[in-house]
Amino acid sequence: MYSDKVMDHFANPRNVGTIPDADGVGQVGNPVCGDMMTFYIKVKDDRLADVKFQTFGCGAAIAVSSMVSEMAKGKTVDQALAITNESVAEELGGLPKNKMHCSNLGADALHEAIRNYRDRQAGRAPAGSASAGGHDHDDAGSCPYCDSALETEDRSVCKACRIELEECPACGGITKKGDATCLHCGRPLPGKA
Amino acid sequence: MDRIYLDRIAATPVRPEVFEAMRPFLTDAFGNPQSLHAWGRRAQEAVEGARAETAALIGAESAEIYFTASGSEANNLAIKGLAAGQQARGRRLVVSAIEHTSVLNSVKALERSGFSAVLVPVDGQGRVDPAAVERELTGDTVLVSVMTANNEIGTIEPVAEIAAVCRARGILFHTDAVAAAGSLPLDVRALGVDALSLAGDQFYGPKGAAALYVRKGVRILPLVDGGIQEGGRRGGTENVAGIVGLGRAAALARTEMAARAAALVPLRDRLLDELPRRVEHVRVTGSRTDRLPHHASFCVEFVEGEGMLLFLDMKGFAASSGSACTSKSLKASHVLLAMGLDHATAQGSLIFSLIDGTEAAAVEALLEAFPPIVERLRAMSPLYTDFLMHRGS
Numbered sequence: 001m002y003s004d005k006v007m008d009h010f011a012n013p014r015n016v017g018t019i020p021d022a023d024g025v026g027q028v029g030n031p032v033c034g035d036m037m038t039f040y041i042k043v044k045d046d047r048l049a050d051v052k053f054q055t056f057g058c059g060a061a062i063a064v065s066s067m068v069s070e071m072a073k074g075k076t077v078d079q080a081l082a083i084t085n086e087s088v089a090e091e092l093g094g095l096p097k098n099k100m101h102c103s104n105l106g107a108d109a110l111h112e113a114i115r116n117y118r119d120r121q122a123g124r125a126p127a128g129s130a131s132a133g134g135h136d137h138d139d140a141g142s143c144p145y146c147d148s149a150l151e152t153e154d155r156s157v158c159k160a161c162r163i164e165l166e167e168c169p170a171c172g173g174i175t176k177k178g179d180a181t182c183l184h185c186g187r188p189l190p191g192k193a
Numbered sequence: 194m195d196r197i198y199l200d201r202i203a204a205t206p207v208r209p210e211v212f213e214a215m216r217p218f219l220t221d222a223f224g225n226p227q228s229l230h231a232w233g234r235r236a237q238e239a240v241e242g243a244r245a246e247t248a249a250l251i252g253a254e255s256a257e258i259y260f261t262a263s264g265s266e267a268n269n270l271a272i273k274g275l276a277a278g279q280q281a282r283g284r285r286l287v288v289s290a291i292e293h294t295s296v297l298n299s300v301k302a303l304e305r306s307g308f309s310a311v312l313v314p315v316d317g318q319g320r321v322d323p324a325a326v327e328r329e330l331t332g333d334t335v336l337v338s339v340m341t342a343n344n345e346i347g348t349i350e351p352v353a354e355i356a357a358v359c360r361a362r363g364i365l366f367h368t369d370a371v372a373a374a375g376s377l378p379l380d381v382r383a384l385g386v387d388a389l390s391l392a393g394d395q396f397y398g399p400k401g402a403a404a405l406y407v408r409k410g411v412r413i414l415p416l417v418d419g420g421i422q423e424g425g426r427r428g429g430t431e432n433v434a435g436i437v438g439l440g441r442a443a444a445l446a447r448t449e450m451a452a453r454a455a456a457l458v459p460l461r462d463r464l465l466d467e468l469p470r471r472v473e474h475v476r477v478t479g480s481r482t483d484r485l486p487h488h489a490s491f492c493v494e495f496v497e498g499e500g501m502l503l504f505l506d507m508k509g510f511a512a513s514s515g516s517a518c519t520s521k522s523l524k525a526s527h528v529l530l531a532m533g534l535d536h537a538t539a540q541g542s543l544i545f546s547l548i549d550g551t552e553a554a555a556v557e558a559l560l561e562a563f564p565p566i567v568e569r570l571r572a573m574s575p576l577y578t579d580f581l582m583h584r585g586s
């Protein structure tokens with residue numbers, strides 16, 4: 001299920017912990033979707049002199065956090081901002097499809113910590129504060145084909161199996177776009193506009 | 194490394210006697226039970242022998258047993274087939290909130306075709322109150338389904354009481370006994386149930402062989418239309434070897450059940466008592482008194498189930514969890530949420546289910562291996578850091 005690299009970072013995570021006098025703290029996630037990450041950064045001469053994290057979540061979430069901390073450490077703030085969730089997943093040798101959304105939030109958490117650092121620098125946030133990123137996880141339902149969780153913000157396509165989806169106006173179920181009838185209630189679907 | 198299997202609810206090994214009973218029907222005795230010739234007769238006799246053994250496990254008659262390919266199929270056939278058979282009388286269904294998804298999703302499918310359904314809540318131990326079921330029994334209610342025991346929390350439900358309440362009003366009652374059959378003594382007449390699902394892979398039979406009991410005289414419509422197999426209730430050539438395996442496993446379970454439970458209950462209780470003693474903030478889920486003999490389930494606070502499963506696997510222990518991260522759909526267990534647990538606690542779900550032959554030493558090894566795993570995960574958990582900070586202040 002997980003690559004060797006993911007398992008290595010899960011079993012031997014780098015940079016676990018907190019930084020009590022951190023220059024920036026960022027959080028993402030919530031227990032509803034199962035994953036929460038907190039990143040702490042120490043900035044010196046515009047570089048991330050130290051990065052630490054804590055994560056509540058699955059193996060992928062822990063491995064992602066570890067990888068992000070390793071990728072970010074020693075980088076300039078701008079370089080760290082260029083790290084994306086996708087590049088982290090790539091660096092880990094890939095993640096299972098259904099973990100891409102929920103667990104792959106490490107870069108977001110790091111970026112929140114940098115945002116908090118900049119807010120503090122600009123006097124917009126007090127020392128000891130933290131920036132929390134949104135990660136809504138209302139029950140967006142799951143793909144009727146591969147059962148992967150769908151994203152709240154965009155249910156028109158399954159990110160895992162790439163099937164185009166639509167909501168059945170009759171029963172509200174998520175069904176395949178372009179089909180003549182709903183997968184769930186069998187009622188005819190309105191044709192493509 | 195010695196591996197220790199503690200995930201009986203996912204699968205049991207096929208007993209050697211079961212495999213030997215199946216073997217001829219995978220090779221020489223390949224006949225179709227519906228054929229008139231000697232090959233056919235041999236297969237048919239084997240299927241009917243297995244039907245009698247399966248019926249005997251639950252105190253039913255052979256003619257009341259319909260073989261299916263899985264517990265899920267048996268549940269689908271029960272819910273959809275019984276509801277379809279009764280729909281002239283009414284279109285309302287009553288099921289518990291902690292049913293298996295094969296029951297809940299069958300109910301959802303019926304709702305899309307005009308039935309209505311009510312989910313009866315459970316208490317903090319996952320127990321369904323028969324009085325709460327009774328309150329939902331309106332005039333147009335045609336079917337009630339409450340499981341015999343829950344696979345995630347081990348709680349045994351008061352099925353006989355619920356069945357009595359339904360029978361008094363002439364409403365059909367089905368019980369999903371997949372988690373219980375073969376492990377608990379069940380008698381369909383004493384329980385008073387109209388239909389009951391069971392699956393052989395939960396008691397040392399092969400996967401792919403399960404059954405639905407339907408009381409004689411109860412109207413049920415098929416899901417698979419076809420030939421005359423299974424009394425016209427399920428078309429398709431019989432899975433002869435699988436059915437023979439199910440029958441043999443049922444016979445073994447019937448004679449060995451009491452001894453198996455007597456051996457496993459002390460190990461189960463050791464886990465239920467000791468794990469919360471060795472690790473802080475661990476709670477037992479489900480009932481302590483009305484509980485499957487092989488089932489120990491917990492919620493470990495401040496950590497998530499998949500991390501625990503991965504570390505346990507590295508140490509050679511196989512377990513399972515109802516956490517969102519361990520499910521592909523990334524939803525927390527509906528069972529734990531129905532019991533009133535919050536999402537964060539439900540994420541720490543952990544289930545150890547014991548197979549026969551598990552040694553006391555294996556349980557002790559688990560009790561030794563487990564605390565450092567939790568410690569490791571809590572050391573990286575922001576929820577635990579938060580908890581420690583607020584406890585300090």
